[in-house]
Amino acid sequence: MSELPGDLEYTNDHEWLRKEEDGSVTIGITDHAQTSLGDLVYVELPELDVDVEVGGEMAVVESVKAASDVYAPVSGNVVAVNEALSDDPEKINADPYGDGWIVRLQPTADGDGETMTPDEYQALLDELES
Amino acid sequence: MGEKTPLYQQHVDAGARIVDFGGWDMPLHYGSQLDEHNVVRSAAGMFDVSHMTVVDVTGADACTFLQTLLANDVARLKQAGKALYSCMLNPKGGVVDDLIVYFLDDNRYRLIVNAATREKDITWISGQVGSADVTINERAELAMIAIQGPEARNIAAALIPAEYRDAALALKPFFGLEAGDWFVARTGYTGEDGWEVVIPSVAAAALWDNCIAAGIKPCGLGARDTLRLEAGMNLYGTDMDDATSPLEAGLGWTIAWEPADRDFVGRTALEKVRANTERQKFVGLLLESKGVLRNHQRVVVDGLADGEITSGGFSPTMQRSVAMARMPAGDYSHAQVDVRGRLLDVRVVKIPFVRNGQVLTEI
Numbered sequence: 001m002s003e004l005p006g007d008l009e010y011t012n013d014h015e016w017l018r019k020e021e022d023g024s025v026t027i028g029i030t031d032h033a034q035t036s037l038g039d040l041v042y043v044e045l046p047e048l049d050v051d052v053e054v055g056g057e058m059a060v061v062e063s064v065k066a067a068s069d070v071y072a073p074v075s076g077n078v079v080a081v082n083e084a085l086s087d088d089p090e091k092i093n094a095d096p097y098g099d100g101w102i103v104r105l106q107p108t109a110d111g112d113g114e115t116m117t118p119d120e121y122q123a124l125l126d127e128l129e130s
Numbered sequence: 131m132g133e134k135t136p137l138y139q140q141h142v143d144a145g146a147r148i149v150d151f152g153g154w155d156m157p158l159h160y161g162s163q164l165d166e167h168n169v170v171r172s173a174a175g176m177f178d179v180s181h182m183t184v185v186d187v188t189g190a191d192a193c194t195f196l197q198t199l200l201a202n203d204v205a206r207l208k209q210a211g212k213a214l215y216s217c218m219l220n221p222k223g224g225v226v227d228d229l230i231v232y233f234l235d236d237n238r239y240r241l242i243v244n245a246a247t248r249e250k251d252i253t254w255i256s257g258q259v260g261s262a263d264v265t266i267n268e269r270a271e272l273a274m275i276a277i278q279g280p281e282a283r284n285i286a287a288a289l290i291p292a293e294y295r296d297a298a299l300a301l302k303p304f305f306g307l308e309a310g311d312w313f314v315a316r317t318g319y320t321g322e323d324g325w326e327v328v329i330p331s332v333a334a335a336a337l338w339d340n341c342i343a344a345g346i347k348p349c350g351l352g353a354r355d356t357l358r359l360e361a362g363m364n365l366y367g368t369d370m371d372d373a374t375s376p377l378e379a380g381l382g383w384t385i386a387w388e389p390a391d392r393d394f395v396g397r398t399a400l401e402k403v404r405a406n407t408e409r410q411k412f413v414g415l416l417l418e419s420k421g422v423l424r425n426h427q428r429v430v431v432d433g434l435a436d437g438e439i440t441s442g443g444f445s446p447t448m449q450r451s452v453a454m455a456r457m458p459a460g461d462y463s464h465a466q467v468d469v470r471g472r473l474l475d476v477r478v479v480k481i482p483f484v485r486n487g488q489v490l491t492e493i
Contacts, residue, residue, distance in 0.1 A: 038147075038352065039164040041444040042422050042451075060470070062422045064163045064352055064444055067470065086420070090164075 010121035011073045028101040037063035040089040045081040054113045074113035076105030135180035136273045136331040152246025154181040159350040166353035167446045174279035175349035181245035184272050188238045189264035203386035207233035211305045217376045219396025224372040232306045244366050273334035278324035321361025321485045362482030369440040375403045380412035408459045414481040417451040428468040434458045447484045
């Protein structure tokens with residue numbers, strides 16, 4: 001099991017968030033999530049400038065095995081999507097915390113959405129493994 | 131914890147992701163399902179298919195017994211080793227299982243049936259024996275490895291016992307050969323050339339390890355499924371089952387209607403389905419856009435009842451999504467599929483999609 005990046009926050013749905021300096025939030029799925037899904041073959045991205053609510057469906061990642069929703073971890077406005085995933089969804093498998101990022105949101109509500117620290121998320125993973 | 135094949139430890143040691151398949155702990159993939167798929171299309175891969183069930187049918191009445199048991203006609207098998215794909219039907223014309231039968235000699239046939247249906251099949255087959263002079267012998271002590279791909283036979287030939295090597299290489303497609311306590315057949319479930327090798331369980335790990343050393347890549351059930359979908363090969367329990375007629379599962383070609391007086395189980399019911407011009411048809415679908423078709427999605431054609439995808443997925447060879455679907459009778463070349471609430475255009479195309487590394491569907 002690879003080490004979790006310490007500068008990210010995590011969710012119960014195995015997503016990660018990075019707070020950017022401009023106040024936006026970059027979102028992707030964790031290494032655990034991409035491993036469980038297997039090779040990704042298609043990513044459905046949201047339109048730019050769409051408002052999403054916390055917990056709502058924001059994107060879909062489809063692997064050889066199954067389709068899986070990506071939920072908005074916070075309410076926000078879609079300010080960027082990772083277009084490169086359209087042609088190369090396997091970037092998520094190869095680099096889930098980097099090139100495999102999915103969506104960037106500008107939060108529209110203060111502090112909604114529950115996130116975990118790396119230690120808390122690691123504890124969740126340990127529980128799943130046992 | 132499910133049943134384990136003699137190669138289970140090999141899978142674990144190779145880092146396989148293990149999943150339950152019909153009560154067996156089997157490898158889904160060993161890292162990348164796409165890489166495993168592609169190596170079978172381009173070079174050589176192998177699958178542990180030891181969970182499948184080998185059943186030997188022997189005795190003076192073996193031929194006539196199988197002529198009643200199976201919808202295809204084993205009397206067509208004249209040459210030793212010749213194989214036949216067939217459905218085994220219930221009296222209602224539904225499919226109990228699909229299988230391959232090998233003709234070994236006049237009194238001996240070998241059936242290879244599915245893993246998930248093992249118990250049902252053995253019970254069904256045994257129940258049909260009646261007063262016939264046949265013995266049904268499940269060969270649970272045998273393992274099976276499918277070595278598949280354009281380079282498969284070339285590479286694996288060196289691993290066949292020397293005295294049988296030339297004969298194995300001379301096998302024509304859909305023939306098998308008894309090679310001492312091995313059985314080598316030029317068959318498979320991928321749409322590529324290759325062998326399926328049945329061996330004593332105690333010899334399985336050594337053959338597997340030798341194949342790896344020779345450059346044959348282990349492949350899991352995930353790649354096996356995408357390969358068979360591209361090759362347009364049905365999966366039991368998904369594309370057909372006890373309640374589905376082979377005529378509505380694209381398997382009409384496996385039914386031997388002649389001789390007309392061969393009264394196989396399910397024949398009467400099947401003849402009624404054949405006479406019904408409104409029976410459902412089984413078609414291939416190609417998704418015109420990006421996205422992935424999945425099992426059980428609804429297929430919509432204007433003015434007709436809905437169809438259903440029986441097997442859908444992403445084709446790594448075509449880089450597009452394809453599916454097999456059961457559809458209402460009618461003439462149409464286009465349809466739409468309800469993919470997670472959105473209707474996406476699909477083209478109705480011929481099955482198979484891919485054979486011997488070549489894409490057959492115009493994209």
